[in-house]
Structure formats: structure tokens, C-alpha cells
Amino acid sequence: MIHESVSCVGDITIGVFAKIYAGGNILGPVTIGDRVFINRDVYIRPHTAIGDDVNIGPFARFITDTHEIGPAKKRAGKVRHDPIVVGAGTWIGAGVTVLAGVTIGTGCIVAAGAVVVNDVASNSLVGGIPAKLIRELAP
Numbered sequence: 001m002i003h004e005s006v007s008c009v010g011d012i013t014i015g016v017f018a019k020i021y022a023g024g025n026i027l028g029p030v031t032i033g034d035r036v037f038i039n040r041d042v043y044i045r046p047h048t049a050i051g052d053d054v055n056i057g058p059f060a061r062f063i064t065d066t067h068e069i070g071p072a073k074k075r076a077g078k079v080r081h082d083p084i085v086v087g088a089g090t091w092i093g094a095g096v097t098v099l100a101g102v103t104i105g106t107g108c109i110v111a112a113g114a115v116v117v118n119d120v121a122s123n124s125l126v127g128g129i130p131a132k133l134i135r136e137l138a139p
Helices: none
Strands: 008-009 012-013 026-029 030-032 048-050 061-064 065-069 076-081 085-086 097-099 124-127 134-137
Touching: 085 097
Parallel strands: 008 026, 012 030, 030 048, 048 085, 061 097
Antiparallel strands: 065 076, 124 134
């Protein structure tokens, strides 16, 4: 079920029994697994893959956009989209930002408000800015 006020552009694959609430913005290519729940106003950029049974809190952002480093005259060089991968069973809290090139393993929890700049090992609880390991979770 996708709320009619979700803006979807490009190649977007959505699995069975996925729910996407109002106000979101998804720019493909994006893959969303089975039984995924995406709360309101979530922003998902190209080359994001979300595994099965993932829950995403409101106002989360998956930002694959980044730039090559340019010369002093203009440091934001050529744009690129480094993929983001979210493993199955993961819970992304409200207001989380996941930046380009990050892989979050399976069975993780990312605490509300975290900014994820590095990969997260499976079965980890991370939080903060930048997100750091709080503790390991049982598999």
C-alpha cells in the first residue's frame, strides 16, 4: 500500500505487503523488499536497496548523492550516487540520515536522529552523530 501523496519517480521496485505512508519522496532506481514499513515523509534517493521486513521511522533520509572533490574554485565537483543498502529486519528510527555508500547489515537498530556515515555490522545497535556502536544485539 502506497499513500497517494508519495512522490515516486524512476524505476522503483516494491515488494509484497509493503506500506509507505504519506509525504514521502522516492527517486529511483530503488528497491524496497517485502513487508517493509516506511513511515511518513521519508526521503529516498537513487541506488538505495532496502531489504525485507525493514521498518523506517518518520522523516528518515537515505541520501546517495555526493560529489567528487573539485578544485579550489568549486569544491563540489561531479555528482555521483553511491549506493545505500539496508539489510533485512533492520529498524531505522525517526529522523535518521544515512549517507552515500553506507551498508547497514541485517537485524540492526539505528537510533532516532542518528547520522550514519560508515557501514554498520549486522545485529548492531548504533546511534549518535556520527552513528557509533552502542551495543551488539542477539542474532
